[in-house]
Every structure is written in structure tokens, then in C-alpha cells.
Amino acid sequence: MNAISVKNLTYEYEENIKAIDNISFDIPVGSFVSIIGKNGSGKSTLAKLLDGLLIAKSGEIKIFDLILNNKNIKAIRNKIGIVFQNPDNQFISTTVEDDIAFGLENRNIDSNKMQEIVIDFAKKVNMDKYLNKEPSNLSGGQKQRVAIAGVLALNCDIIILDEATSMLDPKGKEEIRQLIVKMKQENPSLTILSITHDIEEAYLSDYIIILENGKIIKQGKHKDIFSNLDELKKLGFETPFFITVKQELLKHGYDFSDCENINDLVEKLCQLM
Amino acid sequence: MxxxxxxxxxxxxxxxxxxxxxxxxxxxxxxxxxxxxxxxxxxxxxxxxxxxxxxxxxxxxxxxxxxxxxxxxxxxxxxxxxxxxxxxxxxxxxxxxxxxxxxxxxxxxxxxxxxxxxxxxxxxxxxxxxxxxxxxxxxxxxxxxxxxxWYMTPLKIINFPVHTIAMMISIALRFIPTFLDEAQRIMKAQASRGVDFSRGGLFKKMKAVISLIIPLFISAFEKSQQLSDAMEARGYDPNSKRSKYRKLxxxxxxxxxxxxxxxxxxxxxxxxxxxxxxxxxxxxxxxxxxx
Known part of the structure; x- marks a missing residue:
């Protein structure tokens, strides 16, 4: 079953300037998909279209078995959670706990149950010690973790990360990457759509869609995309750090092609030393 | 203390x-x-x-x-x-x-x-x-x-948007430190381009303040758009029934x-x-x- 199904979607900000140009793709339930592309390729527009924040000029968006329209928009928003780019501009309330509770209040969840849910999800993102803190006292990474907790607390089936790490420092980026991996391990049926221009983040996903000028120029499984690094380079993307390290080690006679992630590689290197 | x-x-x-x-x-x-x-x-x-x-x-x-x-x-x-x-x-x-x-x-x-x-x-x-x-x-x-x-609740009888006003006050309070930081950032950026906020006559100072106010307003509009998107995406509807996390x-x-x-x-x-x-x-x- 598909969590997201997009057919011939087109969107124009201005007459005849297509931000999204007749794209189609399917995202199966439980998959982790990255949509990558340069600035202005239409990534964030696509995220807003999927959540009904923008209305498409033509085409169809289906979330599970619901077609996105005015009638279904509320039901669809109950299934999708979005984490936006700027951590400051999505922190609605004055404290961490109030911000996590904001979506629950909108869903009219019983107040007595809410505190338990808030604490539970704050713990999941390691923000339970900061419940009373104001946003001005948090780092960018911590604010994004609060935003993710707010989305997770709503028990959404799909999480869209709209360049959620692009405004963070390297430490903040790594925190969010680790959190994504943890989310996936804890809930395999959760569908994650990561919209990014960070190749390291895209490297974590199972399936990659590459956008350029509102069109899909390439899509494929993780293995297919990262097995052709020259093509990736031609499209303007760097080689992921993990692959670069493996390539350099290979040049020196160490073959670690069976390693699937950086942790495996570190472990094997330690065994060698 | x-x-x-x-x-x-x-x-x-x-x-x-x-x-x-x-x-x-x-x-x-x-x-x-x-x-x-x-x-x-x-x-x-x-x-x-x-x-x-x-x-x-x-x-x-x-x-x-x-x-x-x-x-x-x-x-x-x-x-x-x-x-x-x-x-x-x-x-x-x-x-x-x-x-x-x-x-x-x-x-x-x-x-x-x-x-x-x-x-x-x-x-x-x-x-x-x-x-x-x-x-x-x-x-x-x-x-x-x-x-x-709570004090404004009786005004609901005359359809006064009590909740919306309260939400507006709450967001305004939340964004005061953000806008103060933003103003500081813009002032530093403009100062690095040669704008002097502390010296000069009234006309010069007014001109300097304009170079602060315009980017601040643009940023405020962008922030409000992004905030409204974030609120909508999390299911906020001022006309729907909402529960409350905090109870006085x-x-x-x-x-x-x-x-x-x-x-x-x-x-x-x-x-x-x-x-x-x-x-x-x-x-x-x-x-x-x-x-």
C-alpha cells in the first residue's frame, strides 16, 4: 500500500512559472524517502502541497486512500506531520512542553492524558529535562527536536522533514539524523519523507527522488542512486562522507565494501588496529 | 534573590x-x-x-x-x-x-x-x-x-473572538525575544555596512532607523507566514473545539x-x-x- 501517491502534479506561483511540473511518484508505507534538489527546485513547494498548505493547479495527491481536497484536508492533516526548516518560526508556544502539547490541544485530546503524552515524547527526543525552557534558551537542534516531538506526539503515519536540518550547525544536524534513524527503528511502519539538499541526510534513506526545476530528473533505490557517483556529481551533488572514506581506504588496499554504514566501518577499523 | x-x-x-x-x-x-x-x-x-x-x-x-x-x-x-x-x-x-x-x-x-x-x-x-x-x-x-x-469569557456571548485574541497575545509574547534578537542581528549587519545608529543629526538617525525597520518588517511577515503554516500543519483551527494543556x-x-x-x-x-x-x-x- 502507498502512503503517498502523487499523479501529474503541477503548481505555479505565477502564471506559466511552474514550481512543480507534472510530477508523479509513489511512496510505500513504512519507507524512508528523500527528495533532493538544489535551491528553487520545488522541494519545499512539494512539501506544502502534500499537506494541503498550497493548492495544486492540476494533478492528484492521495494520502493512503484519501484524495487531498477541501473535504478530506482535516483527515489528511491528522495523518501527516511536518517539521519545517526554521526552528524559530515553528515554535508556537512559550515553553517546550506547551509547544509539544499544541497539536494535541488542536486535536481536543483530554487534558489529563496530555501531560503523560508530552513527557513521553519529550523523553523520546531527549528533551524531557527542558520541559519548562523557553525557545530562546534552546539551541537550533533542540528546537527542531521539540518540533519533531510535537509531530510524533500526534501519532502521525507520515512525517515530512522539510529541510529540517538546513539551518542547524553540524552538531544539530547529527542530532536530527540520529533521531530520524531512531524513529525508524522504533516505528518501522512510519513513513518518512525527507526534503533536503544535504546528501548525508539523503544517504540514510531507502529511496531517493531528485528534483530539478520542478521536475523529477532521477529516482531510484538507495543502492541505484549511490552506485553511480559520477552521475550524482554531474547533477551537482557531493559524494557522501561514508563513501568517500571507503573509497580512500580502498586506494590504500583496505576493502570495506561490505560495510553498510559508518558504525560498521568504525567497528571493523577498530578490529584491524 | x-x-x-x-x-x-x-x-x-x-x-x-x-x-x-x-x-x-x-x-x-x-x-x-x-x-x-x-x-x-x-x-x-x-x-x-x-x-x-x-x-x-x-x-x-x-x-x-x-x-x-x-x-x-x-x-x-x-x-x-x-x-x-x-x-x-x-x-x-x-x-x-x-x-x-x-x-x-x-x-x-x-x-x-x-x-x-x-x-x-x-x-x-x-x-x-x-x-x-x-x-x-x-x-x-x-x-x-x-x-x-478567562476574564474575557463573558464576552463570548456577544461573539467576541476571545480565544483568537488570547492566542494573538500569547504569540506576541512568544515572539518578543525573537524579534529583539532579529533587530540586534539586523543592526549589526547594517552597522557592518556603515550605518551609524548612534551618531549624527535627527535626519541621519531617522535614515538609519529606516534601514533597521524595513528588513525587520520583511522578516516579521516571513516569520508570520511560516508560523501560520506550522500552526495549520499541526491542525490549528480557531473555530474548532480545543482542549487545554494547562488548567488554571x-x-x-x-x-x-x-x-x-x-x-x-x-x-x-x-x-x-x-x-x-x-x-x-x-x-x-x-x-x-x-x-
């Missing part, structure tokens, strides 16, 4: 912090009425002002707030006080007896009444501002918003505080209305002080 950054909430677990926000707003209004209850004898007014000051200091100790940092914050508005003092000294109340203190020229003189009025207004203003600062220092902005929403609750300490505040305010109001011309010094010590 916690130092207070002017008008901001200070996280502490004091008796005053634990009081319900609705009680605190009601007490603030009552205490302000008390401060403004008039007494026709100047020495009585002064003595009552001093009593209020002692009460204020007790309240500050109970709230774990430092009086000195309060005073520092208040005195940063010295120009306002100076303006008021000058107005009251040089424009005395024509209804009061006018005992001359100093004659500058035929047209300008300082009267004792003016000095007394200025001092009295100064004290009342400091008391009023200090009480407001205690409220904001001991109450979370969100609780204040909820309390205001009256406790026993609110009741005891209310009994104390109402008794005190009631007593002062009674004195002011029934015995407004009482001379406390004459009444207690049998000595007449006047000018």
Missing part, C-alpha cells in the same frame, strides 16, 4: 509564583486601586505610601525578587519621572494651599504643594510599576494569557491571599472615603505637621 530583566518572567518556586494567574491579576487591580485612594492630608498620604512600600518589599522577598534590580529597571525610565516631577513642581494644583518654597522670578516659583504632589506621584508610579513587574516576573506569559482569556486552578493559598488583599484594600478604602481628612501624625502623636 533573582535579578529581574525588566518585565520578564523569572523561573522560581516561590509562594507568589504558585498563586493562580487570575488571582494575581485581580490582586494587582485591587492593590492599584488601594494605591490611588486619596487622603487630603499630605503627611497621611506619605505615611500610607511608606506602608505600601514596606508591603511591596515584603512581597518582593516572598517572590524572591531583588528590589535593587527592580529599582534599576524602573530608574532606567528616569526621563519619564523627571518630566513628571518638573511638571508637578512648576504647575502646582490650584486647589491646594500654596506655601512658597523658592521664588525664581515674578512668574516662576516653587511651592511646597508642587514638591509634595511630585513626590507623591513619583512614589505612586514606582509602586504601581513595581506591582506590575512582580506580576510579570512571577507569572508565565502563557498563564497570563489564559487568565486574560484556584488553591487554598489563593483564598488566604484574597482574604488578606481584600481586607487590606477594604480597610484603606474605608479610611479614604470615611476619614479622608484624617491626620495620622496628629491622631497618633498629637503633633501637627504642616506648611
Amino acid at each position: 533573582n535579578s529581574i530583566s525588566f518585565g520578564r518572567y523569572v523561573n522560581y518556586d516561590s509562594f507568589v509564583h504558585k498563586l493562580d494567574a487570575r488571582s494575581k491579576i485581580l490582586f494587582l487591580i485591587c492593590l492599584m486601586i488601594m494605591i490611588f485612594m486619596p487622603f487630603s492630608v499630605w503627611s497621611t498620604s506619605l505615611i500610607f505610601s511608606l506602608i505600601y512600600f514596606v508591603l511591596l518589599i515584603v512581597l518582593m522577598i516572598m517572590s524572591h525578587c531583588s528590589f535593587l534590580s527592580f529599582l534599576k529597571g524602573i530608574l532606567s525610565m528616569w526621563f519619564l519621572f523627571l518630566f513628571l516631577i518638573i511638571i508637578f513642581i512648576f504647575v502646582p494644583n490650584p486647589n491646594m494651599s500654596s506655601v512658597l518654597l523658592y521664588q525664581f522670578s515674578d512668574n516662576y516659583a516653587i511651592y511646597w504643594d508642587g514638591v509634595y504632589q511630585a513626590g507623591y506621584i513619583f512614589l505612586r508610579l514606582i509602586l504601581m510599576m513595581s506591582l506590575t513587574l512582580i506580576l510579570t516576573a512571577t507569572t508565565k506569559p502563557l498563564d497570563l494569557t489564559y487568565a486574560l482569556e 486552578k484556584f488553591h487554598l493559598k489563593d483564598l488566604f491571599s484574597a482574604i488578606f488583599v481584600f481586607t487590606l484594600v477594604g480597610f484603606i478604602m474605608y479610611l479614604s472615603i470615611a476619614h479622608g481628612n484624617i491626620d495620622v501624625i496628629d491622631f497618633v502623636f498629637g503633633v501637627k505637621v504642616g506648611f
Whole structure:
């Protein structure tokens, strides 16, 4: 079953300037998909279209078995959670706990149950010690973790990360990457759509869609995309750090092609030393 | 003791912090009425002002707030006080007896009444501002918003958008520090491009301020658009039924505080209305002080 199904979607900000140009793709339930592309390729527009924040000029968006329209928009928003780019501009309330509770209040969840849910999800993102803190006292990474907790607390089936790490420092980026991996391990049926221009983040996903000028120029499984690094380079993307390290080690006679992630590689290197 | 950054909430677990926000707003209004209850004898007014000051200091100790940092914050508005003092000294109340203190020229003189009025207004203003600062220092902005929403609830009958107003206040409070940071950032960016905010004449300063205000407005519009997207994406609909994470609750300490505040305010109001011309010094010590 598909969590997201997009057919011939087109969107124009201005007459005849297509931000999204007749794209189609399917995202199966439980998959982790990255949509990558340069600035202005239409990534964030696509995220807003999927959540009904923008209305498409033509085409169809289906979330599970619901077609996105005015009638279904509320039901669809109950299934999708979005984490936006700027951590400051999505922190609605004055404290961490109030911000996590904001979506629950909108869903009219019983107040007595809410505190338990808030604490539970704050713990999941390691923000339970900061419940009373104001946003001005948090780092960018911590604010994004609060935003993710707010989305997770709503028990959404799909999480869209709209360049959620692009405004963070390297430490903040790594925190969010680790959190994504943890989310996936804890809930395999959760569908994650990561919209990014960070190749390291895209490297974590199972399936990659590459956008350029509102069109899909390439899509494929993780293995297919990262097995052709020259093509990736031609499209303007760097080689992921993990692959670069493996390539350099290979040049020196160490073959670690069976390693699937950086942790495996570190472990094997330690065994060698 | 916690130092207070002017008008901001200070996280502490004091008796005053634990009081319900609705009680605190009601007490603030009552205490302000008390401060403004008039007494026709100047020495009585002064003595009552001093009593209020002692009460204020007790309240500050109970709230774990430092009086000195309060005073520092208040005195940063010295120009306002100076303006008021000058107005009251040089424009005395024509209804009061006018005992001359100093004659500058035929047209300008300082009267004792003016000095007394200025001092009295100064004290009342400091008391009023200090009480407001205690409220904001001991109450979370969100609780204040909820309390205001609670007080505005009857207006729902006439379809007044109580919830929307409360949400607007809450978001405005949340974004004050963000916009202050943004303004600082823009000022630094403009200063690095040669804009001087501190020197030059009025026209030059106005031009410099415009270079701050325009990017700040653009940023504010962008932020509001992104915030509304984030709120909509999390299912916010002002017309739908929403539950509340925080529930304001009256406790026993609110009741005891209310009994104390109402008794005190009631007593002062009674004195002011029934015995407004009482001379406390004459009444207690049998000595007449006047000018």
C-alpha cells in the first residue's frame, strides 16, 4: 500500500512559472524517502502541497486512500506531520512542553492524558529535562527536536522533514539524523519523507527522488542512486562522507565494501588496529 | 534573590509564583486601586505610601525578587519621572494651599504643594510599576494569557473572538525575544555596512532607523507566514473545539491571599472615603505637621 501517491502534479506561483511540473511518484508505507534538489527546485513547494498548505493547479495527491481536497484536508492533516526548516518560526508556544502539547490541544485530546503524552515524547527526543525552557534558551537542534516531538506526539503515519536540518550547525544536524534513524527503528511502519539538499541526510534513506526545476530528473533505490557517483556529481551533488572514506581506504588496499554504514566501518577499523 | 530583566518572567518556586494567574491579576487591580485612594492630608498620604512600600518589599522577598534590580529597571525610565516631577513642581494644583518654597522670578516659583504632589506621584508610579513587574516576573506569559482569556469569557456571548485574541497575545509574547534578537542581528549587519545608529543629526538617525525597520518588517511577515503554516500543519483551527494543556486552578493559598488583599484594600478604602481628612501624625502623636 502507498502512503503517498502523487499523479501529474503541477503548481505555479505565477502564471506559466511552474514550481512543480507534472510530477508523479509513489511512496510505500513504512519507507524512508528523500527528495533532493538544489535551491528553487520545488522541494519545499512539494512539501506544502502534500499537506494541503498550497493548492495544486492540476494533478492528484492521495494520502493512503484519501484524495487531498477541501473535504478530506482535516483527515489528511491528522495523518501527516511536518517539521519545517526554521526552528524559530515553528515554535508556537512559550515553553517546550506547551509547544509539544499544541497539536494535541488542536486535536481536543483530554487534558489529563496530555501531560503523560508530552513527557513521553519529550523523553523520546531527549528533551524531557527542558520541559519548562523557553525557545530562546534552546539551541537550533533542540528546537527542531521539540518540533519533531510535537509531530510524533500526534501519532502521525507520515512525517515530512522539510529541510529540517538546513539551518542547524553540524552538531544539530547529527542530532536530527540520529533521531530520524531512531524513529525508524522504533516505528518501522512510519513513513518518512525527507526534503533536503544535504546528501548525508539523503544517504540514510531507502529511496531517493531528485528534483530539478520542478521536475523529477532521477529516482531510484538507495543502492541505484549511490552506485553511480559520477552521475550524482554531474547533477551537482557531493559524494557522501561514508563513501568517500571507503573509497580512500580502498586506494590504500583496505576493502570495506561490505560495510553498510559508518558504525560498521568504525567497528571493523577498530578490529584491524 | 533573582535579578529581574525588566518585565520578564523569572523561573522560581516561590509562594507568589504558585498563586493562580487570575488571582494575581485581580490582586494587582485591587492593590492599584488601594494605591490611588486619596487622603487630603499630605503627611497621611506619605505615611500610607511608606506602608505600601514596606508591603511591596515584603512581597518582593516572598517572590524572591531583588528590589535593587527592580529599582534599576524602573530608574532606567528616569526621563519619564523627571518630566513628571518638573511638571508637578512648576504647575502646582490650584486647589491646594500654596506655601512658597523658592521664588525664581515674578512668574516662576516653587511651592511646597508642587514638591509634595511630585513626590507623591513619583512614589505612586514606582509602586504601581513595581506591582506590575512582580506580576510579570512571577507569572508565565502563557498563564497570563489564559487568565486574560478567562476574564474575557463573558464576552463570548456577544461573539467576541476571545480565544483568537488570547492566542494573538500569547504569540506576541512568544515572539518578543525573537524579534529583539532579529533587530540586534539586523543592526549589526547594517552597522557592518556603515550605518551609524548612534551618531549624527535627527535626519541621519531617522535614515538609519529606516534601514533597521524595513528588513525587520520583511522578516516579521516571513516569520508570520511560516508560523501560520506550522500552526495549520499541526491542525490549528480557531473555530474548532480545543482542549487545554494547562488548567488554571484556584488553591487554598489563593483564598488566604484574597482574604488578606481584600481586607487590606477594604480597610484603606474605608479610611479614604470615611476619614479622608484624617491626620495620622496628629491622631497618633498629637503633633501637627504642616506648611
